[in-house]
Amino acid sequence: MADVGILAATKAAEQPVTALLDSPRGPKPVRRFSRSNIIIYGTLFVVALYYALPLYVMIVTSLKGMPEIRVGNIFAPPLEVTFQPWVKAWQEACTGINCDGLSRGFWNSFQILIPSVILSVAIASVNGYALSMWKFRGSEVFFTLLMIGAFIPYQVMLYPIVIMLREAGLYGSLTGLVLVHVAFGMPINTLLFRNYFASIPEELFKAARVDGAGFWAIFFRIMLPMSLPIFVVALIIQVTGIWNDFLFGVTFTSSPERYPMTVQLNNIVNSVQGVKEYNVNMAATLLTGLVPLVIYFASGKLFVRGIAAGAVKG
Amino acid sequence: MTLLNPSVSIKNLDLSFGAVKVLQNLNLDIGDGEFLVLLGSSGCGKSTLLNVIAGLLEPTDGQIWIKGRNVTWAEPSERGIGMVFQSYALYPQMTVEGNLTFGLRNARVPKAEIAKRVARAAEILQIEPLLKRKPGALSGGQRQRVAIGRALVRDVEVFLFDEPLSNLDAKLRADLRVELKRLHNNLQNTMIYVTHDQVEAMTLADRIAIMKGGKIMQLGTPAEIYGKPQNLYVADFIGSPSMTFFDGTVEGDVIRIPDHDLPLGTYEFAQRPASVRPAIIGIRPEHVMTGDNLRSAPYKAEVIADLVEPMGSDTLVHCAFGGQTMRVRMDGQAQVRAGDRLMIGIDPGAASLFDKETEARL
Numbered sequence: 001m002a003d004v005g006i007l008a009a010t011k012a013a014e015q016p017v018t019a020l021l022d023s024p025r026g027p028k029p030v031r032r033f034s035r036s037n038i039i040i041y042g043t044l045f046v047v048a049l050y051y052a053l054p055l056y057v058m059i060v061t062s063l064k065g066m067p068e069i070r071v072g073n074i075f076a077p078p079l080e081v082t083f084q085p086w087v088k089a090w091q092e093a094c095t096g097i098n099c100d101g102l103s104r105g106f107w108n109s110f111q112i113l114i115p116s117v118i119l120s121v122a123i124a125s126v127n128g129y130a131l132s133m134w135k136f137r138g139s140e141v142f143f144t145l146l147m148i149g150a151f152i153p154y155q156v157m158l159y160p161i162v163i164m165l166r167e168a169g170l171y172g173s174l175t176g177l178v179l180v181h182v183a184f185g186m187p188i189n190t191l192l193f194r195n196y197f198a199s200i201p202e203e204l205f206k207a208a209r210v211d212g213a214g215f216w217a218i219f220f221r222i223m224l225p226m227s228l229p230i231f232v233v234a235l236i237i238q239v240t241g242i243w244n245d246f247l248f249g250v251t252f253t254s255s256p257e258r259y260p261m262t263v264q265l266n267n268i269v270n271s272v273q274g275v276k277e278y279n280v281n282m283a284a285t286l287l288t289g290l291v292p293l294v295i296y297f298a299s300g301k302l303f304v305r306g307i308a309a310g311a312v313k314g
Numbered sequence: 315m316t317l318l319n320p321s322v323s324i325k326n327l328d329l330s331f332g333a334v335k336v337l338q339n340l341n342l343d344i345g346d347g348e349f350l351v352l353l354g355s356s357g358c359g360k361s362t363l364l365n366v367i368a369g370l371l372e373p374t375d376g377q378i379w380i381k382g383r384n385v386t387w388a389e390p391s392e393r394g395i396g397m398v399f400q401s402y403a404l405y406p407q408m409t410v411e412g413n414l415t416f417g418l419r420n421a422r423v424p425k426a427e428i429a430k431r432v433a434r435a436a437e438i439l440q441i442e443p444l445l446k447r448k449p450g451a452l453s454g455g456q457r458q459r460v461a462i463g464r465a466l467v468r469d470v471e472v473f474l475f476d477e478p479l480s481n482l483d484a485k486l487r488a489d490l491r492v493e494l495k496r497l498h499n500n501l502q503n504t505m506i507y508v509t510h511d512q513v514e515a516m517t518l519a520d521r522i523a524i525m526k527g528g529k530i531m532q533l534g535t536p537a538e539i540y541g542k543p544q545n546l547y548v549a550d551f552i553g554s555p556s557m558t559f560f561d562g563t564v565e566g567d568v569i570r571i572p573d574h575d576l577p578l579g580t581y582e583f584a585q586r587p588a589s590v591r592p593a594i595i596g597i598r599p600e601h602v603m604t605g606d607n608l609r610s611a612p613y614k615a616e617v618i619a620d621l622v623e624p625m626g627s628d629t630l631v632h633c634a635f636g637g638q639t640m641r642v643r644m645d646g647q648a649q650v651r652a653g654d655r656l657m658i659g660i661d662p663g664a665a666s667l668f669d670k671e672t673e674a675r676l
Contacts, residue, residue, distance in 0.1 A: 201403065203476075204403045204405065206370050206390075206399065206403065207404075207405075207464070208405070208416075209370060209391065210368060210370075210391060210395065210396065210397045210417070212389075212417055213416070213420050217420060221405075221416075222407075225407035226407060
């Protein structure tokens with residue numbers, strides 16, 4: 001048996017040698033303040049600031065009174081917070097002869113949005129499902145034609161559509177506008193759904209057919225429960241697209257009573273008479289942008305959850 | 315071979331995608347309760363044929379008969395078939411029970427009957443504890459059991475399997491293979507099974523149909539396919555490691571290959587060539603005799619081991635013979651090293667002889 005003291009001494013002498021031999025071992029040390037990290041985070045910070053600043057200015061201005069705005073310091077926080085501009089934008093701002101604020105436009109937009117989104121997503125999902133799973137003779141040609149539709153500029157089609165709606169007796173009505181939105185949302189949403197359904201294994205579809213499920217049974221009972229993520233994506237695209245639309249709204253509605261919110265906002269902000277009420281304009285703009293914002297915030301979580309649910313499919 | 319009472323019968327089947335002919339004038343009768351394996355490398359049309367039988371693909375021409383009924387235009391669900399897929403294809407948002415009952419609910423089978431059939435299938439496949447789970451929470455083997463169960467509850471005449479074990483690891487595959495065989499023994503249903511794995515084919519099949527380019531190259535029992543391959547393709551395809559082939563000429567009762575004249579006294583000719591004829595002889599590694607078996611060998615030669623691959627149960631020796639690298643399968647206990655001299659014996663009676671030109675068995 002060796003002397004414990006000698007053993008300990010040799011051990012101690014060995015330590016630095018083994019430490020050197022062994023030195024790259026375990027996790028690699030992370031350098032938090034490396035040059036590349038500073039560049040990346042610095043750039044991100046500047047870009048974030050660049051995007052956040054206008055929003056900050058808008059919120060701050062909308063909460064100030066006119067005298068304070070005239071002082072001219074747009075970055076300064078309000079000395080006296082007032083919600084009067086918001087109330088005025090919603091209830092009292094005038095467009096033409098109507099002086100009941102943006103609320104009218106809001107309800108118009110709402111009445112356009114709900115049926116347009118439901119119809120376009122419903123039709124596009126069935127389109128995409130049929131084009132990816134039930135290929136028929138000429139289905140590829142059909143799909144190509146639909147895609148070409150996505151590349152023709154809207155302006156080219158405005159006048160023909162006006163005539164078509166007039167002949168159908170729908171010009172100027174919200175129904176006509178809804179139809180236009182549904183038609184124009186079709187190419188991109190069909191593409192979206194087709195590609196999503198094409199990624200679902202074909203064998204699943206075959207198994208369902210062997211199990212005696214038909215076109216609608218497979219769609220509703222097999223495909224739909226698996227497609228939450230793509231429905232959320234389509235929903236986001238359609239809601240923001242239709243809500244933010246200005247061109248169709250101004251073209252296909254005939255009277256100020258039926259103007260969607262965006263058109264009304266434009267009329268309020270661009271009115272040339274009287275004093276420019278910057279605070280009211282800012283509040284009106286924020287109010288108009290609220291719906292897409294809410295959709296992003298609300299469905300963002302749903303979106304992530306949907307993707308997570310899709311990730312564990314069998 | 316024509317069967318009196320075929321369960322599934324494929325008549326003059328053609329299928330082309332545009333200009334590509336995937337299946338050509340295919341005829342096949344599958345007996346009642348038979349386990350038929352469609353075997354071939356990828357792209358040979360075996361899965362396509364199965365899909366046509368299932369009604370998932372429309373044939374360009376020809377007929378499909380199941381149980382004496384022409385089902386060529388029938389929907390998949392009306393054909394009396396159940397199908398199991400390679401990727402399991404379980405409905406991810408339904409529980410195991412939902413998966414099993416989906417087809418029955420579509421067919422509006424009474425609830426009591428559904429419960430009875432699910433209980434029976436779950437018992438046979440031992441998946442009772444899994445019934446309330448979603449497919450995502452199952453292992454690969456469990457998923458495939460559920461997929462088999464889905465075919466089982468349909469109470470069908472014919473089971474179709476499309477490479478059902480290919481996604482499983484080797485051990486599980488061997489286990490489920492045995493279970494499938496047992497299942498077939500118990501149920502006695504007609505089963506058509508597509509695979510590219512010849513071990514699965516040999517172990518499971520009553521008959522094997524080897525396919526290539528949309529045609530059946532040979533249809534026969536595993537023993538026939540292995541022992542008397544009808545052509546060069548089948549001979550090369552079946553057996554692992556495969557046969558070693560030697561070019562030569564048949565002259566009477568002798569085939570001359572480079573450096574050797576092998577006597578054909580023990581060979582059973584299918585069609586004896588009338589005159590001197592170029593031919594190919596294929597010898598399986600396991601039919602080359604070594605050690606004690608040498609005594610009965612009609613032909614002996616000395617070779618030098620070139621490369622040795624020990625595989626545990628047996629050892630594969632590569633050696634130069636007749637201008638080729640011949641593979642010889644030896645006992646796993648054999649002590650051979652590269653460079654060793656060894657005596658080998660060849661019995662042409664166990665070999666296969668093919669015409670050089672037509673590649674058909676002689």
